[in-house]
Amino acid sequence: MRPARLSSRLSLSVAMMGMVLALFLSALAYLSLVQQLDRIAEQTLEEKLGQIRHGIADMGIRPELGDQAHNIRDLVRGHDNMSLTLYGPAPQFQQLLTVGNLSGNPPLDIRDASASMRLERWRSAEGKSFLTAYQLIQRSDGSQIRALLSLDRSADQALLGAYIESTLIALPLVLILIATGAWWIAQRGLSSLNQFRRVASLVSTQDLSHRISLNNLPLELKELANGINYMLHRLDSGVQQLSKFSDDLAHELRSPITNLIGKAQVTLSRERPPEEYKAVLENCTEELGRVTRIVSDMLFLAHVSHPAELTPFERVSLHEEAEKVADLFSLNAEEKDIRLRISGQASVCGDRLMIQRAISNLLSNAIRHTPAHSAIEIEISANNNNVTLAVSNPGAGIAAEHLPKLFERFYRVDRGRSRADGGTGLGLAIVRSIMGLHQGKVEVDSTIGGITIFRLCFQDTQPTPPTGKQ
Ligand SMILES: Nc1ncnc2c1ncn2[C@@H]1O[C@H](COP(=O)(O)OP(=O)(O)OP(=O)(O)O)[C@@H](O)[C@H]1O
Ligand SMILES: [Mg+2]
Structure with a gap:
């Protein structure tokens, strides 16, 4: 199956979200519309019943309504959607007046009417919706009249029907609009990814010079x-x-x-x-x-680059190891009448043979570059968790431009001379790898015609088993 395009997926997701949101908002609007229409209907009935109550209370002492009934009729007559029925006192509940002729009878018992207004929602046999208010009205002569005022809510029903109809028509259109908009936005946003694809197609092991341009990228x-x-x-x-x-x-x-x-x-x-x-x-x-x-x-x-094969670290005394290495080089040093001085004490966690190898690489370089009848110092110092072994020798020194490259494989300051001396240019690269393995570093300081110092800087923390490439 062909994987779906990201822009299609995005627009589909946004359209779905839009649909849920639009449905939710439409339902919310529908409910508040229903509520509002109900409130208006109730208010209308309440006001009208209030007027009717007034009219009846002013009618004098006769139980029948007589001529004054036309005043009450006028109150309702202007409203086609209203009908009023007044009932006489118990036990006959005789119909005194009827205005308006709305179809259907409300499913309520007029005997239940009380001094406070009651409301009843009901539907006629034809499905029309009505709201009826009924109340017991006390006249000044002590007699009681029951008023039943109904409101035909077909207009409200029609309004709600029209709302649902227009929403159902508009909703798919809105969804199409949202999906198209989301698709267009996704297309525009994803067009920046073309740059990535272009560069990725150009890059190869022969040519890694291509870069992604940052212009116009979000x-x-x-x-x-x-x-x-x-x-x-x-x-x-x-x-x-x-x-x-x-x-x-x-x-x-x-x-x-x-x-x-x-x-x-x-x-x-x-x-x-x-x-x-x-x-x-x-x-x-x-x-x-x-x-x-x-x-x-x-x-x-x-071997150093695959530390998994190395032996576990142990505590190594730098002074002892420096002495062992100095012993090994004593003959070479004597040949040139060079004194080897070792001072300071400190220990680190590491691989004994590797540390010996690092010191011996530095010492062999120092002996090679120190003029006869001089001295090489090996100083060991500890400061907080930092342990340093520094090998310093006098000599011609190393020019500043060579210092950063000194630890690269096969790098030699004077290629011809070094090769004649038997140097391969790998000694310092090995020192750097060993120090990397010990989570330390090697530094160099040199002045032309002055002292050259190489420092092995260890961090004397708990030994961590070596992992990964150095
Ligand atoms: N103490 C020093 N004084 C002056 N130059 C030095 C000193 N140590 C190293 N160098 C310079 O750094 C270069 C690189 O040293 P490195 O130990 O890597 O190689 P090498 O000594 O030439 O060969 P190898 O150590 O593999 O036998 C040397 O060729 C030398 O020019
Ligand atoms: Mg060397």
Whole structure:
């Protein structure tokens, strides 16, 4: 089945609501009209009966009405829809006067009349509606007269009938109008969504540059468009990073592999003495070591990116770990007559081996970039819940423009020199991933020709098991 269009659904819903509302309002208007007509009829009868009462009271002491009856007749005669009957005293209840000739007899007993006016609604055999007021009137001579005044309400009935008829004719027209209006409004409102459809059809992994224009968009859709634009922006930069990363990876692996092939081909081009083969093999082993390092660093980064596979966090003393790492690097440091100083105490919850790896990446960089005969400081400090391990070294420093990119994979300040030193440019990217895993961060401060400081900033809160990608 074809799914219904949103505009059709909207207009149908609005039309249904409109129908319920229109029916409700019509019923309300009908009821108040009925009530109003009833009130007018009752008032008319009450006024007229009041006049009749006056007339009868003024008639003197004779029980019969005599000549003065014409005054009472005149009160009713002008009204075609009224009839009056006056009855004499009990027990005969003789009809003294009848004015007007409305068909039908009210279903009431005139003996029930009392000093206060009573009302009776009734219908004649032909279906006509009547309202009858009856009352016991005390004359000044002490005799009693019963008055019965009826009002034919056919006109009111006709009015109500006409109202129902016109409502039944107007209602479908009003509903058609409401549904058409709702459909038009929905069409207009939804036309803005065309932009979304257009952009969605243009976006692909090759081209994520398209954005939804915010001009002429209603406020609610502007927020949605902003959200989608932001998502496209993040996807775009993610895809760009990924493609840059695979380019870099291919590039990084290509050079050592090309070197290896080149050396092997040159060596095999002619017979050589065994020492020369040995030297070439040693050289090749070094290149292969480099390839192995890139691959193992990449595997390590992938491992950090899947924290579900990591061991649970434990309490790690940063001082102890820094000392272990410093021991490992003591020979390299001695070679350049570099002193390693560790100060401060603090512990954090984390993965011991990961933290060791982060410290050793920073220390190996520091040793590589510190001039001979100087000192590298490792300072550990704790402030409230923030624990920091800072590795600072003197040296050439890093220019400000490189600082934001330093933690990207394969980024090196001096590409040629770094590669000659054996650097792959993955060390700081690994540090950033490790710190992300610990819900911390890594910061750098450096001045040209001055001190370079890398800080591992931990938040020493309860260990939370790592989840999601870093
Ligand atoms: N302490 C430091 N002083 C000066 N420059 C530094 C320091 N630490 C890092 N750098 C610069 O940052 C760049 C990136 O460092 P990173 O550790 O990511 O890569 P690498 O040391 O070149 O290679 P790897 O660590 O993978 O062997 C380095 O190439 C270097 O130029
Ligand atoms: Mg490094």
